[in-house]
Amino acid sequence: MYDWDRAAYPMYFESDLPAFRVFPSVSHNDPSTTATLREVYGSLYKNRPPNFENRLDIEERTLLQKGAPAISKFVNAEDGALTAAYFKRIPDLPDAARVQQVLSKILPVQFTGIYQDVFEALTATGIPHLASFEDSNSFPYIDVKIVLSILIKLGLSNLILDGSVEGTNAFIRYRLHNNFAEFVRAKDMLLYILSKKERRSTQIASYELQTAVRSLPEMALVGDAVRDPLAAASQIYRVTERLCATDRAAATRKSEMPDALGWKGRYLIFTATDIEDTELHSAMKARGFSDPVVEHRDKFTCLTRFRADIGRVFHVRTSAGSGGASGAMIMGTNAIEDLKPQFVISVGICFGLSEPKQRLGDIVVSEMIQDYERKRVSQLRPEDRGPKREVGPTLLSRARAQRAIWDGAPVHVGAVASGEKLVDDHEFREELKKFQPTPIAGDMEAWGLSAVCHAANVEFVMVKGICDWGFNKKKFKQEVAARNACEFALKALVV
DSSP states (O other), X not given: OOGGGXXXXXXXGSSOOGGGGGSOOSOSSOOOHHHHHHHHHTTTTTSSOOTTGGGSOHHHHHHHHHHHHHHXXXXXXXXXXXXXXXXXXXXXXXXXXXXXXXHHHHHHHHXXXXXXXHHTTOOTTSOOXXXXXXXXXXXXXXXXXXXXXXXXXXXOTHHHHOOSHHHHHHHHHHHHSTTHHHHXXXXXXXXXXXXXXXXXXXXXXXXXXXXXXXXXXXXXXXXXXXXXXXXXXXXXXXXXXXXXXXXXXXXXXXXXXOGGGOOOOOEEEEEOSHHHHHHHHXXXXXXXXXXXXXXXXXXXXXXXXXXXXXEEEEEEEOOSSSOSTTSHHHXXXXXXXXXXXXXXEEEEEEEESOTTTOOTTOEEEEEEEEESSOEEOXXXXXXXXXXXXXXXXXHHHHHHHHHTTOOSSOEEEEEEEEOSSOOOOHHHHHHHTTSSSOOSEEESSXXXXXXXXXXXXXXXXXXXXXXXXXXXXXXXXXXXXHHHHXXXXXXXXXO
C-alpha cells in the first residue's frame, strides 16, 4: 500500500494494524507505467517491432506503422500519462479513429503486464489495474464504483465500505487469501465481457458498466463462503458463462478476449471411493491447486479447484459402478451437460489382469474401454457382445508422452474391461482375459463414463492404479494405487 493511496483510501491508514506490515509503504524501484510506455511509443517501429505486434492483425499493424511517426513525435514532445485520452490529442494522425481503436485494444494488456510483475495486478483495495476502466482520481486503478457493484451482488460490499478495525482486518484477510488472484481473474473477465469496444468517455463507460453489473442475476454468497475469494470467483464465472451463452454481444467479446484474460481449459475428474477422494485432494494440493469450493448444481454437487496456468478443475464423486441413480452414467450425464468440460478423466483404483508384467501400485491408462456386461451366456456359443470404445486421442497422447519421462510407478497402456460387477472371482477374471483385444485391467465406472462422453463428443480417459488382481481382494494396496494414479493423471493430463 503506497502513500499516494492515502487520499483515495484514508480508511486503510487510520489504524496501526499488524496486518499492514506485510504491505509495502514506499516504492521499491517499482516501474513507472508512463516511463515504460514512453520507451515503447517514443520509438515506435524505429528500431524493431513492438512486443505487442503479435496481438494485431495485418490491417492493424499497417495502420499503426503508418501512424508511428506522428505518435512518436507527439509522445516525445508532450507530457502526461499515456492513456487512451492522451493519444486522442495527437494532431495529423492518419486514420486517427482506427488507430485509437487499435491502441485501446493494446493499452489494457500493456498496463496489466507492467503492474502484474510488481503488484500481481492488484491494488490496495484488491482492484486490478486495467487502463480500459481507468478513473481520473486513481489512474490506472479501476473505478471503485464498478467493483463495488460486483461486491454488492456478491454480498461482499463491506470489504470496501466498512472502515472499522474489524472491517479493515476482514478486508486484509480477504486480500491476502491464496485464492484472491482467482477472484480478480474472474472479475476481470466479467468486466471485459460487459464492456463495449467504443468508449465515448471514461465517465460514461463507468456508468454503463455499473448498470450492466447491476442487471446481472444475483450472485449472493452465504455462510463461511464469504471468507474464501474462490467462492466469489465461482459465482462470477457461472454468471459470466451464462451471459455468454445467452447474449450474442457477450459471446463476441469472449471470442475477442485478450490472452491475459482468456479462459483456460476445463477438466472434469470422477472418483468413486473415499480413498480416491482423499488421494486426489492431496495430489491437487501438492500441485498448487486452490482449496476446493463446494458448488451446488441442480442435479449434483461438485468441488471446484483453480490453478492460474490451468484454469478450473471440477471433481464429481459417484457411487461405485456405472448404474444406479448416483452411479457414473447418470451422474456423468448430469455433470457433462451442466459443466460442459473439455476433458473427462476417471481416476482411482482398478484390478490388474497381467500379473507377470504388472505389480500392485502400477498405473493403468485406458486405450480402449470394453463392456464386460453384455455377453451371450451359452456353454456352446459364449460370445462377447459388449461395445468397445476408444478413449480421447489428446488425453491418450499426453499420457504416452509423459510416460516416456515418468519416474514414478510403471505405467501400462491398453484395453480396460469395465462393468457393473465387483470382480472378486478367479474364474470370472480368467474369462475377461479371453476378450479381444486382451484387457490389461478392469474397473466398474469406465464403461458408463465412456458411453456418456461418446454421446456428448467429449474426450475421456481412465487412469487408475492396480490395487488387486480381481480375486482374494484386500484393501492394503488401495491407498498407494490411488495415489500413484492421481499423481500421474494430474502431471500428464491436467496441463
